[in-house]
Amino acid sequence: MSFELLLQSISKRVTLNEEEQKVFTSFFRPRKLKKKTFLYQEGDIQQHIAFINSGCLRSYSIDKNGTEHILQFAPAGWWIADMQSLLNNAPSNLSIDAIEDSEVFLIKQSDIEDMYQALPQLERYFRILAERSLATSQQRLIDALSLTAVERYNNFCQRYPSLIQSIPQKYVASYIGITPEFMSKMLSQPMKKG
Structure with missing residues (x-):
């Protein structure tokens, strides 16, 4: 697997020379996931952050009624993890699986500090990533509370x-x-622009 997409993602925020790129990529372990294969299941203690090199993953929870709630999709070029589990070394409330055949690069939480020591400029990249993730999560919560289903779909x-x-x-x-039934009905209606 090529590190090209991962290095492109990093280069949007920080510059690494060739030697630094080698050090950076040495912290990652490649893994291939077939469609419907779990990276982590609810109850696991997550140890890695995943960068999606190809394919697509999703994170989700299942409530006591058996209803699935997807929190995130992570197509190629995106990151995914259950940060609560990762940071607190606690059982995950989320499952993460591949919704199509995927290739990911995994970095252990325990290796991230070592990476920052070796390449301090990467703290900036991951800080920006965390800030954007928080802003997106807040906006998604506001949208869930205030927008119609059609607006959320758009x-x-x-x-x-x-x-x-x-x-x-x-x-x-x-x-x-x-629900999928409501979605089907909603999509069969002419959508209002606005």
Whole structure:
């Protein structure tokens, strides 16, 4: 597996010379996941952050009624982890699995500090990543509380344009907080622009 996409992602925020790139990539372990294969299951203690090199993963929880709630999709070029589990060394409330055949690069939480020691400029990259993730999570919560299903669907289409045609509608419905049946009915109606 090539580190090209990972290095492109890093280069948007920090510059690494060739030797630094080798040091950086040495902290990552490649892993291939077949469609429907778990990276982690609810109850596991997560030890890694994953960068998606190809394919797509999702994180989700299942409530006591058996309803699935998707928190995140992570297509190629994105990161995914259950940060609560990772940072607190606690059992995960989320499952993370591949929704298509995928290749990921994993970095252990325990190696991140070593990476920062070797390459201090990477703290900036991961700080920006964390800030953007927090801002996105806050906006998603506000949207869930204040927007209609159609507006949430339109936001999904803007956020994940490459996924709208490639993943099952039931996953999109779960992400925006509606049933697949409601989603089907909603999409059969003419959408209002605005």
